[in-house]
Amino acid sequence: SQQGEEDPQALSIQEGENATMNCSYKTSINNLQWYRQNSGRGLVHLILIRSNEREKHSGRLRVTLDTSKKSSSLLITASRAADTASYFCATIQGAQKLVFGQGTRLTINP
Amino acid sequence: GAVVSQHPSWVICKSGTSVKIECRSLDFQATTMFWYRQFPKQSLMLMATSNEGSKATYEQGVEKDKFLINHASLTLSTLTVTSAHPEDSSFYICSAMWDRSYEQYFGPGTRLTVT
Numbered sequence A: 001s002q003q004g005e006e007d008p009q010a011l012s013i014q015e016g017e018n019a020t021m022n023c024s025y026k027t028s029i030n031n032l033q034w035y036r037q038n039s040g041r042g043l044v045h046l047i048l049i050r051s052n053e054r055e056k057h058s059g060r061l062r063v064t065l066d067t068s069k070k071s072s073s074l075l076i077t078a079s080r081a082a083d084t085a086s087y088f089c090a091t092i093q094g095a096q097k098l099v100f101g102q103g104t105r106l107t108i109n110p
Numbered sequence B: 001g002a003v004v005s006q007h008p009s010w011v012i013c014k015s016g017t018s019v020k021i022e023c024r025s026l027d028f029q030a031t032t033m034f035w036y037r038q039f040p041k042q043s044l045m046l047m048a049t050s051n052e053g054s055k056a057t058y059e060q061g062v063e064k065d066k067f068l069i070n071h072a073s074l075t076l077s078t079l080t081v082t083s084a085h086p087e088d089s090s091f092y093i094c095s096a097m098w099d100r101s102y103e104q105y106f107g108p109g110t111r112l113t114v115t
Helices: none
Strands: A005-007 A010-014 A019-024 A031-037 A043-050 A055-058 A061-066 A071-076 A085-093 A097-100 A104-109 B004-007 B010-013 B019-025 B032-038 B044-051 B067-073 B076-081 B090-097 B110-114
Touching: A005 A085, A010 A019, A019 A104, A031 A061, A031 A071, A043 A055, A043 A061, A043 A071, A071 A085, A097 B044, B004 B090, B010 B019, B019 B032, B019 B090, B019 B110, B032 B067, B032 B076, B044 B067, B076 B090
Parallel strands: A010 A104, B010 B110
Antiparallel strands: A005 A019, A019 A071, A031 A043, A031 A085, A055 A061, A061 A071, A085 A097, A085 A104, B004 B019, B019 B076, B032 B044, B032 B090, B067 B076, B090 B110
């Protein structure tokens, strides 16, 4: 079963604006990961945040993690048309199993 | 590094036939490979986990006899959809990881259409 719930399911913004996506999960985690999927393609790993971290940056990406609320957010700053994609959070169940959220479909309008 | 390929990228087959999809790790040895299915505008659902040289572990609700997985080597896993039906039409994605790695590397996916 899917563990993560993502919010919003779809987001459409203008190029240059910031995009924020949220993810909630149900069980305890060691880390949480964010992936991007371009339409009809595989997934690209964006960033991993460990349970003892509260915030992590990678280029224009900023991820936060609140383990008390079992939630994470992904912020993309200064969005570009190339950022148009679906974004998924994922947590690990057991030793290896990745469980994905429902995803947010992000559209950047030029 | 850490490139995973899939072949074919898309395939159309007739109902009742079988289709084999290959997943290869090109520049690393994958101790574990995963097969996912994704329906349009939905998330990825794990179908099975395969470790080299051993039988795959299937998720609840996934038919073992219908989705045959063979992880023959540390760089190749295959998924065979047997006696395909139109409802098997989907996007199939594999991923691979090496031992003690948190990160899975995903293939580009294979779109299967059963007519």
